[in-house]
Amino acid sequence: MAANVGRIYGTALFKSTSICSVGQITSYSTTREWTSRKTLLRTLGILTGGAGALILALDRSVKAANVDLHxxxxxxxxxxxxxxxxxxxxxxxxxxxxxxxxxxxxxxxxCYRHLVGVTHTEEQAKAEAGEQMVTDGPDETGAMFQRPGKLSDTFPNPYPNExxxxxxxxxxxxxxxxxxxxxxxxxxxxxxxxxxxxxxxxxxxxxxxxxxxxxxxxxxxxxxxxxxxxxxxxxxxxxxxxxxxxxxxxxxxxxxxxxxxxxxxxxxxxxxxxxxxxxxxxxYYIKRFKFSTLKTRKIEFRPKK
Known part of the structure; x- marks a missing residue:
């Protein structure tokens, strides 16, 4: 019975000592943990910077290999x-x-009208537009028809679609x-x-x-x-x-x-x-005229005798 009590008391004492020691160690391990975190962050920063420099170097190497001219x-x-x-x-x-x-x-x-007064006269621009046949419509019967171009028409597209x-x-x-x-x-x-x-x-x-x-x-x-x-x-x-x-x-x-x-x-x-x-x-003239009396006046103080 006494042995059991001593074992229990010793275990409790050991636990309390452990708690105290753990508390003391915790106070020291916080600094160590923060230091290790800073080291880890520094290492990650170096690795990240190295990866960024590597990517930049690869990007520049690819551009350097390009033979395009400005x-x-x-x-x-x-x-x-x-x-x-x-x-x-x-x-x-x-x-x-x-x-x-x-x-x-x-x-x-x-449009052909944009050429008027720039590269052609109005008559010349109308002649340029008239050389093109433009699809227009529908007419009264609902059919599309061809007509000579006019000034409001745009330059013709060489292909009907992309x-x-x-x-x-x-x-x-x-x-x-x-x-x-x-x-x-x-x-x-x-x-x-x-x-x-x-x-x-x-x-x-x-x-x-x-x-x-x-x-x-x-x-x-x-x-x-x-x-x-x-x-x-x-x-x-x-x-x-x-x-x-x-x-x-x-x-x-x-x-x-x-x-x-x-x-x-x-x-x-x-x-x-x-x-x-x-x-x-x-x-500037009005400013000189208006401010001339202010800039040339003389202010004198004459106290009463």
Whole structure:
């Protein structure tokens, strides 16, 4: 009996001692645990940073392996602060689009009326529109009919739908050129570089059937074949139709198509700056006139004797 009591008392004493010792150890183990947590977090941070650096290095290595070129900057005549388009170049660019680009690319957001006062007179624009036959209708009998184009009609689409366009171009869909200058990084510089940058594919680059190599096109492999060559068309004004001249004129025309308000915007800027200059001069004169008495007066204090 006494042995059992002693065993129970000893067990209780051991438990209480353990509790106290555990309490004391807990106070020390908190610091150790926090230190271990900081070490763990530091290790995780290092690992995460290393993984991020590895991903960044791989990403850069992939980009370094890419042979795409950025288009060089060209001194376009319309890029000045108050510079307008070269309208003779715009007319030649329309000729290039009509005779070369329109065979595959549409401009469904540009109407013939937009040419009036820019590249053609009203009579010339009507004649250009009248050369196209447009499907219209229905008529009184409910049937569709063909009619000559008019100023309100858009430029004709060379294909009836996207599937027909892909079938005619080995699965590639020729993009619409209405806003192509704004849709491509580099703008007109990219268009000019793309049209004049066709070359032989470097070693190791495999092209599929129907593809061509152009270093300015993302990926290098482009389904559009080189379209501009020397003397591929004849300009109405007699300008020598070299490949670079053709590319320059059509790039200018596509820039105008993307920003038809370009000249009006700069004309309005000139007017606003002129009016603002006059208002600033008048305001300065009135300020000098009104404040002259205040700025030239002399204030004197004369106390009473």
């Amino acid at each position: 288009p060089p900057k060209n001194p376009w005549s319309h890029n000045g602060l108050i510079s307008s388009f070269d309208h003779a170049s715009l007319r030649r660019g329309y000729e290039v689009y009509k005779q070369v680009c329109a065979a595959c690319h549409s401009m469904r957001f540009i 599937e027909a366009a892909r079938a005619a171009n080995n699965g590639a869909f020729p993009p619409d050129l209405s806003y192509i200058q704004l849709a491509r990084h580099g703008g007109e510089d990219y268009i000019f570089a793309l049209l004049t940058g066709y070359c032989d594919a470097p070693a190791g680059v495999v092209l599929r059937e129907g593809q061509n190599y152009n270093p300015y096109f993302p990926g290098g492999a482009i389904s559009m074949a080189q379209a501009l060559f020397n003397e591929v068309i004849e300009y109405e004004d007699g300008t020598p139709a070299t490949a670079s001249q053709l590319a320059k004129d059509v790039a200018t025309f596509l820039t105008w198509a993307s920003q038809p308000e370009h000249d009006d915007r700069k004309r309005m800027f000139i007017k606003c700056m002129g009016i603002l200059g006059i208002l600033i001069g008048v305001t």
